[in-house]
Amino acid sequence: MRYSWCSVLLIMSLVILSTALVFAQSGKITGSVKDASSGEAIIGANVVIEGTTLGGAADVNGVYYILNVPPGSYNVIASAVGYARSTVRNVRVGSDQIVQLDFSLRTEAIGLQEVVVEAQQRVIDQSQTSAKSRVTSEEFRSLPLREIYDLIQTSPSVYKGFVRGGKQFETKTLIDGIDVTDQFYASAADNGPGANTPYLTYNAIIRHSSAQKSALMDLTAGSVEEASVLTGGVGADYSSATAGIVSYSLREGRGVLSGGAKFRLSSGGLKHHGPGVYNDAAKYLAEKSTLAASTDANNRAKADRYTWTEGKYSYGEKPTMEGEISFGGSVAENMGLYFTAGLNESYGRLPNEFDRRINSTLKFNYSPVPEIRFNVLGILEDQGRLFGWKNSSFSEDFRFFLEGVPRQDGMNIVGQLKMTHVLSPQTFYEVQASIVSKEERLGYVDGNNDGVIGLNEDGDFLTFADTSQSNRYMANASNSQFTKFFSPSPRNESGSETVITNAGGLRWKISRPGLFYSDDISTKMTFKGDITSQVTVNHQLRAGFQAVFHNYDRELRAAYIGGQFPTYKNYVEELWDVQPKEYSLYAQDKMEYAGLIINVGARLDALDLAAADFTNYFGPFEDVKDAAGGSVRVPVRGEDLDMRFFFSPRLGVSHPISDRAAMYFSFSRQTQSQPFSRLFTNYGDFGNPSLPVVVHTGQDPIKSTNYDLGLQWSFAEGYGMDVNAYYRDIENYGATSFVVTPRTPWRLYIITTTFGYADSRGVELTLRKNLSPVLGDFLSVGGRFSYAYSYIKQAVGAGGNPSSFSTVGGDSAKYGGGLPFSDIKLFNTIEQNVQGGSSSLTGGYDRPHRITYTLMMRFPYEIMVSSVGRFESGFYYRRTLGDPRARELAEGPWNKQVDLRVEKMFDLGSARITVFLDMLNAFDTKNILAFDASNVGQQNWERNGNPTGGDGVTTATRPVTQDGSLIYDIPREVYFGLSVNF
Template identity: 25%
Template sequence: MRSLLFILTALLFSSGYMFSQTTGKIAGKIVEKNTSEALLGANVSIVGTTMGSAANLDGEYFIINVPPGQYDLKVSMIGYAPLIFKNVNVSVNRTTTINAELEAEDVALSEVVVTVKAISDKKDQTSSIKNVSGEDIKTLPVESVGDVIGLQAGVVQGHFRGGRSTEVSYLVDGVSVTDGYSRENYKVEIETEAVQDMEVITGTFNAEYGRAMSGIVNIVTKEGSEKFRGSASGSLSNYFTTHNDIFLGLEAGDAARNQDYKFQLEGPLYKNYITFFTNFRYQDNDGHLNGIRRFNVNDYTDFSHADINDGVKTQWDAVINGDTYYSEHTGDNSYVPMNWSKDYSVLGKLTFRPLAVFKFSLMYTKNYNEMQNYEHYYKYKPDGRRVYYDKSDFYLFQLNNVLSDNMFHDIKVSYKHSLTDNYLYKDPFDQRYAADNYGKSGGGFSTGGHDKGYNAVELNDLNIKYDITWQLNTHHSLKTGFDYTRHDLTKTTVIVRDIKYGTAAQEDFYYDPTTGKIVFNPYEPEILSEAVSSDNYNKKPYELSAYFQDKMEYEDLVINFGARYDYFNSNTVYPTQLRNPGNQLSYPENPERMSEYPKAKARAQFSPRFGLSYTLGSAAVLHFSYGHFFQMPPLYALYQNSRFLVPSGNFETIIGNPNLKPEKTVQYEMGFWQELQEGLGFEVSVFYRDIYDLLTAAVITTYNQVKYGYYGNKDYGNSKGMEMKLDYAFDPFTVFVNYTLQYTRGIADNPSSTYTRAGQNMDEISKLIPLAWDQRHTLNVSMNYEKENYGLNLTGTFNSGIAYTYKPVSESPLSKQTLFPNNQHRPAAFDISFKGHYDVGLVDNVKMRFFLSVYNLLDRLNEVSVNETTGRAYTAILTQSQISTFKSNFNDVYDASHDPSMYSAPRSIKLGVGIVF
């Protein structure tokens, strides 16, 4: 650690512009128009900046380290008319080719202006990459960066090209913000208004990217401008649906059911040397799923009670009246939001440019979210459920330094703190908790009680990253660097129960005739700190990576070649005897049956990457790529149940394995891009992926014949498919269409699948089956019409439905057959959303903006989950036994299967107004 800090300090003070993974390049050739002779010394500059270059002996030039955005490019030379290229788009990690033909001044005395075509060629693209600019995002009917990612080819519900959702790496300004604990999501939420450019890679990716097997999402944030600009807006939304029998409580039409407020400001603090950018958003959403407060938390029910039980137990209220149940329901029957959320995010960025070749920035982001998900079991008792909190703070220092016209390097230091916890009352001794005895159910639903306990995961990541890029000549761009991350992971689980648990005092009660309620002894909690299921630990793993890559660019050929080295140390111990991992069994005369606890092995791997693209004619490109990709499993799989304790019952725990190996993917891809006509581009890619050493939980049997799970590397999967993309841009219209055909197969959906099947006495899966996110057809279409003071967008999505497991009822003959998981597919889903805005000029550059968004325009009931007996939402096939034994005085036997969360949200209309200046 000290040596790394020393290196960082030395680099900081010896730096002579950079931001690796956050900049692009402009390159091309300048010739005389009539003779096609190279113009040595022709000057190329980006208007309004100090960036530029001069043509070499062959007329070739390049400008490296260009931040993503849209620029005007000026080409000039004494004796020739200047040439201005308007609207030159630069994307992160891409080369924008601008070739120029200059005319002698006696032919054209004034400067010539050329508007660059909106559809850029893919000459340097060796795999499937989609660059989405902030301007593109602004037009889409989306609420988050995640919505934008979901519209890209090859992406199905967070799964990239058939991989598990844990196989994607998310970066902000080139620095990883992936949740290392679960690897399911990202911990730094960047609002769409703060995005300058976003790179989504579903194909093979270069050696500079690691810790991922399926895809990369790299978000480049905006910097402050040299002029003051900003905006402020507020919007309200509600649901307007014809399905009020499913989505209860939405008839009232409360316009403020969902609220959204945004503010953004940027500009100079000191001329153009110091600029700032700030972004703020606050949301308060009640959601679209309501419960009905029939029961309160201290209501008591007993639907298994008989009026006289063998002549011993009388009715709870001491009245023998023939009732076969006892039910208190003191709720007010009001509608209660059950999938609500409150969020806010803050981003601030300072950029310093003391010299033309020296830039550094400081950025801070804060995200806060609290929410509850809808749980159908609590429909009639929506109170007393735990709330889920997600908080993060992210600090990033970036230094960019141009060492020469053809070399720059980057230093980045980041610190990320995240805390994910859930609880109803954080203090386990809170007096508001009700006695455990109230936690009953009836009619298939909860009728009382509280959700107790506390769980928290806190993760602090320190990252140091260095990259250097050397444009050796017009053909070779060399890049190398290293990345060091130190994790500090703390897991806290608080398990509480009544101190009277298991005693007669816990069951003591009396009937209060004044309230008509059963009253139990007060709840007296105790913390079970030594319980087997109480998982508390602090671990500090670290990882290091280094890479080298060469991007070779020739007139008709581009080759990307690189290699990456990754090292991971779990920095903890492991048990040597898995049949007695926690030494709960004593064998003094058989020491080989006792565990020792040596340090776990460090893991390292080397991964080559290769890609090439070949230009066919003037507007067609063929590409091929191949690569090996490794990543460590999520941190929870290394440290879960870190005391290695096995409960007394079978299949009650899974123990983490600090010796886990990296998971591995080998991917091949071939693609073709063609400019069909000006402004219209078509691309098709085919791919195949083998996925090895996937995380799985094996079943281990202890010496006293208790079975538990132990994480290891065993599962295999593969995916193959085709992606087609069509992009059209002809002012004022832009259209994109993408289609994905995909087949995803594997042994198991998730790491615990094999372990769960064993616990249910089911055979192990011995063949490749469709995985839960196997979706054959996916289509996304977006059409945009943008004029100076108004804009309209219509975006539609279609999918053929992901896999699910059909399970016939026990009375069906099919129940006797062995059916593998994911043997059917859900119904197809289709959605159209609309977005529009209209601007009214006020004074100077100030305008008022009115905007309207409509999500699920057609109010379709798209089924996002289905009943396993019918394959449809909101339905079920019940056995005669289930029907005859059902007992309730407030609902029917089918109510439990009428879960509205099985459908996507109904039509939502969002109306807002704002100021733009």
């Protein structure tokens, strides 16, 4: 499925006009209404939430409840005939939270005014039945953050997107209940054993930005009402996620119309710790001079292709800019909206980096009658696909020829529609539909059509969809036709590479990358319905269904790796469209007995990949001719795989100890598909002819068994503590590969599949304090402090495991054309901590000690100082110096970062103006995230602690790893900002 302008406009229309809101995880307010004098129940008393149609009536025992309350702060009003009205202001309701709110009404008398009190903000949630971290909109607006996801990282369960030992793609992201997780997650295939897509490495494809988190898009801080990190036994209405769930609840339009604007600008271009990219330029220039002075004409011609000069590429010069506007409120008694728009533009830390994103959110609610409510949500994030710019990145291998790095654009769309129908004060049902769509394109632009790709040319991508275009831009043989921009073999062409090598042992490119273009489109449509009923005071039942229809459409063309193949088509081409489907049924009962809460449920999931594996792994493809007469390898696949079913029980218990303390316990069994990139890469083509790497489509899903035991305690007024211990057993955690030699004349190939298990355990402690005075009117303080101790042990192959199979060896006959994937569970393994080193994207997240804090301090004259801090012990790595048989791992240095904000507020009429200064990594700590894992680099790291590769004299250094992730975390950054609210 390709996007046309008509389809783009249609989807945008759906977003803005008619789609949105899948199930938002709402809360509940309950309590009693009694006579203040006698203590008797006031039967029929009304309790309503101001500015909404939500409310309830007291029963014969004076008990009321209000269901389906969206997260936020409300004024709650209780009234009855003959009694003065009572209002409790700023009652905070969180997702899945039960708020206890009791009223004592006074008999109405002449001159008695309405009673108005401020809600007491609790620091613990006694209705919590599993581990959960909650962040409010006030924290998002007040703390120094690069993006809202940074505040999620302060949860004790999270380290840089890894939740309790799970991979990034094991955590699902929900926005108002809609799953916006990148289920394809291309980086999972990029970094598989042997690399499923080796041409990405050799064509400078960098995904470090999108790989750092599994969500398809970012949100503006002004659009978020609350965010939660759920890591225990969540309710059965949540989709299965083997690591955890990050859930965002967006702000709704209610009350008086209001708005705001915020702008932030860095003090200059962003920098990086470690060696400069061009510290090794003298070697490059010396090699160029040697070639230019050669008597060999070919060498002199090659010297002309050394085009880099000092200052050719922009490097840390332009500031990063962020802007945001918001507007919302009630536009009528039964209608409200909230709109936000944001711009983020960065020129990065490394040469040639540029990233611009425009994000807009519209949330609309309408109640034609009090019993029916429609919610509409639309989110659009443009990364250049809609408004026509291209983002660019840096590649270490192409540092001297950044014209050879593909550029990127894309667009993400979310659209949803939900109807809530209240049948009675005790029962309501919801039906909803949503669409989540992502497109990402990578490639090259020749805006002036001169046959040469220049820096930052405007225009559309070259698609190489016909051989005439590829023949115009790509040479027909290696080391020939150097006037053409692309090489037919980007890693075996001496005429376009240096002789000297970089820190990773590869030669720098001086010209001629490999041809590359990709256009990946993923679309997910979800239909969901459920009914909720408070059947008695003690039982709230919910049951529902969900159906998800995926469509993954890939168009990819890339140069061969490993040499030319004259009998084959002159580039690899992937053209496929797969349509997996997911179906779910769920039911749960939330039971409440005198403070005891039991949340028990079950979920039945079905996965239909609508795809097939190879019919015969020893004859997995056939050669067919394309229109130009070139051979194309076409996989030979059988019938579609059978639908698979997974049962997921969920249990959560909260047991009160006193009115200030409660224990909780949770259990869940979760099953989640592997990232679709690990199932479908090269699905329609057999990949590179030399050492192709393909995937086992029917590989087993990830499974986790999760236990939590915790205690909450409000040990003093405004102070709270939450301590929990957890255990997670994870199946099919890693990946492995088989080497297969099929029948002649075909050569060997590599196939990847799931492997091994992991054991993740830990203890987490969080201390909280509400923002309240500690030195009278001079100082108010609030914040959180968290400590986590954990470890992640994973299975590692111990040797002696069969992984090579061939027709000649009789394996085809032995296994009937199949492969012994089931034998992988019997492999010899040892347990070992998850290691880091070569990348901060794929490892280094097993940090045994993690400390985080958030701090807000309010002073007189509307001055506030806030801070966020993170402290983590180092990553594990294996030593290569000494006894290579040793299993004990070494540990890197601690990481320490403190961020600060100072702000001053001014009132100007009805507007409030805030000026602020943010200082990220205020103490300019050099935090090591990874090290160069080449032979020389590893030795330098172990001997002298230098993570950047060589010594900078005889061997090269670099500030990034092969996948583009920085070796050091950010240096000190200063931002100036201004916000206006009215």
